[in-house]
Amino acid sequence: MSRVELTGIAKSFDDLQALDDVSVDVEDGSFFVLLGPSGAGKTTTLRVIAGLEAPDVGDVRFDGHSAGGATPAERDVAMVFQSYALYPKQTVAQNIASPLRARNVGPDEMQKRVEEVATLLRIDHLLQRHPGQLSGGEQQRVALGRALVREPRAFLMDEPLTNLDVKLRVEMRAELTRLHRHVGRTFIYVSNDQAEAMAMADRIAVLHEGRIQQVGTPEEVYDHPVNRFVATFVGSSRMNLLDCEVQDEVLIGTDGWRLPAPPAALGHPGRLQLGVRPEDLSVAGEGSGGHALRGVVYAVEPLGDRVLLDVEIGDTVIRVKAAPTVVHEVGQALDVCVDLTRAHLFDHDTGLALSRHAEPARQTL
Template sequence: MHLDGRDATGDTPAARDLAMVFQSYALYPRRTAYENIASPLRARRASSSDIAAAVNEVAGLLHIERLLRRRPAQMSGGEMQRVALARALVRRPRAFLMDEPLTNLDLKLRVEMRTELTRIHRSLGGTFVYVTNDQVEALSMADQIAVLREGQVQQVGTPDDVYERPANRWVAGFVGSPQISLLACRVEGEQLVGDQGWTLPRPRWATAREGQPLLLGLRAEDLSVEQRGEAALPGELYGLEPLGDRTLVDVKVGTEMLRVKARPTVSGARGERLSVAVDLDRAHLFDADSGLATR
């Protein structure tokens, strides 16, 4: 572990000066919110007046002044999460470590807390190391994302980099909802030829060699069943998933499946033949063997 360019692996926890926010809140059940928040300052033997000032300041930042006299059993999950966050913030540490802190909250509270944490981060200007399995949290909150698979870093970059320019097939499939569609193909001259018999113009950015086994990656928002163009795939309607503001359309291309984001007015019967327009400028190509991006 390196902090500020120095190896801190052998340092004591106190010397590292890091604050931890746990998934399970880890509040003292018999102490009030005030006492929980004040506990790291009391461990440092801060004066009562300094503790009171610091606790009231961070409580105001998180809008939890009304909770200071309550114990954890008297709070909701979102309130306990705010108290746990306040306990970390009050120390003004070198950096914050957050281990899936929103996992136990319902969807509405998670959305609210994402906004709250982003606001606090911008207000404090400190370093937050935030672990999550929720890609929405990562894409909406992070300045830099490190995507890990089985303990190995697959890609590091901004949210836009990771989403728009995935380093490999696994990152492309992991980041994004709906999941990216992958179609087996190869380059033949000026065309991409699919294993299912379809053809598309070879993208002008494609660097793959002739005949190289590839996977064409297509995101749902880069496909359309309502537009026509030279770059299109023939398929048949497999299913519709209305979501209010849009409809997700599942289209079978041979034995492979595409998922398309369409307007909510799209309709049709299963098995109906249709054409899927492709924005090739936003497509991705991956080597079928290594999984690495060829773009």
């Protein structure tokens, strides 16, 4: 059982601040994903949790107790790294058993535990092979088995699927969520792949430049991103951003378009950006209705079930996920409909999202 809490963690390497006031509360038994681009501070956060790195400021708590200066072994967490680091001269069974040998577990108990874990991971037929005789995915499972055999209080996984090919990655995602349900322990999983995070997480913390941007369920970070970074990082195709400002209840685009201003924009002075995901745009005449932007097709990319259209709206190129039924050609003029109920507005300069609904009055005590 383990709830993991980080409070106000800061960590610098020389003059580089890798983590700045990082606070997260990982519920016991949840699948928590730390999501962010390269250099965001994800591995550093995991290493701080594991006790491999001491924070400059802040506290790590397991079930309410400060880990203080506890060693990695005392924290009883298992880390799975991107590189599997298996022992090449040992069999799969010996590799999986290695954490138990260090703990003086008897041979019968050891064999039983190794077989249980191998069955769970569906590698029980490989126990007598050596790592060099396994595929990447099989090696990955052995590394997972070595972590699982110990029954630690929490699993820390640092991009464990990055070395696998796309198909295997998608398969392993499902395996990992199944495994998580089976063992019922806390998983803290690092990823730079938003699709992976969306597919696996109970909750996601988006990390950028050492700071937590947002923590929420996959739906919350997708539907209600708090700023432009989260909005454009999460989502299978990047959110479109259109410069604009509001005048007399009308949103006026820098590229000349006009749309009725959503309530959040009213009374907001200065430059704004309208954010719309490609899936919330459609081509007029496809039965979508709504408010339209006039544009010219710039590029067409058929995806099978959808067609990705790049459309020039003035000086801005936006991406539209259109139905594949109508043929579109480069240079063709069309109207792009915007689902304003799904659109986002950002302050151009700060990048902060304008709330879609008026803020409820804050309660004072």
